[in-house]
Amino acid sequence: MEKVLALYEKYKLLFFSGVITTLKISIVATIIGLLIGLLMGTIRTIPPKKGFKGILQRLINVIISAYIALFRGTPMMVQASLLFYGFPLFLGMDVDKLLTAYIIVSINTGAYMSEVVRGGILSIDKGQWEAARSSGLSHAQTMLYVIGPQTMRNILPATGNEFVINVKDTSVLNVIGVGELFFAAKTVAGQSYDYFSTYFIILVIYLLLTTVITEILRQIEKRLEGPVSFELKMGNQQQV
Structure with missing residues (x-):
């Protein structure tokens, strides 16, 4: 254990830099991916049209x-790898590795979130759709004011889970040289030749990150759920 602590103390700034890069990519990609998912999921739940609009x-x-x-x-x-190493052959210019990381993780998150959003929208009772439309609201207004807020609440756990997955999946970006946590570990291992201690350290760091993030998201969900019981006071009467 002393050997592990000594290695961490020596390279802690490098590990810290990797953690910051990992969190930045994960946060930005999750937000962009959620926006992509909201757009795609909403489009896929639009009622079928007729004529040219239907074909489109x-x-x-x-x-x-x-x-x-x-x-x-x-x-x-x-x-x-395809985007970072392959596209320059067609574009005739280098692609920034960090930009590549943001793009790849974002569009991957968007692909998964679009299905989550679609499922969240379809989970809303059809009666609410009918009530909103009978009130004169358009499909867009119904989505914005009635269905959208409920969908966001329903998909919050899945969104948080996707964020946790992104924290771990950024490790694959070391293949293009992005300085995230796993890449930092490879650098430390290459310099120290102590592979066990190095990878044990980042295992603990990943575990701490995902545990803390999961707990924060759980507390947010609890706050959104509201109190377990409610009080309704009418004159001298009290109902719980």
Whole structure:
């Protein structure tokens, strides 16, 4: 254990830098991915149209389905390598590795979140849709004011879970040289030749990160759920 602590003390700044990069990519990618998921999921729940609008709608849905299938069905490591190493051959210019990381993790998150959002929207009782439409609200207004807030609450656990997954999955970005936590560990291991201590340290760091994040998200969910019981006071009467 002393050997592990000594190694951590020597390279703690490098580990810290890796943690910061990991969290930045995970936070930004989760937010962008959620926005992509909200857009895609909402589009896929629009009622079928007729005529030219119907043809356009079906085409958009096919494109979205292909996007989801592609990024859910292929490894993120391969996607990152293709974008970082392959695209410069076609563009004739280098691609920034950190920008590549943000793009790849974001569009992967978007592919998963689009299905989560679609499921969240479909889970809302149809009676609420009918009540909103009978009140004169358009589909967009119904989504914004009635269905959207409930969907956001329903998908919060899945969104938090996706964030935790992103914290761990950023480790594959070491393949393109992004200085996240796993890349920092590879650097330390290469310099110290102490592979066990190095990877034991980042195992503990990953565990601490995911545990703390999960607990924070659980507390947020509890606050959104509201109190377990409610009081309704009417004159001298009290109901719990």
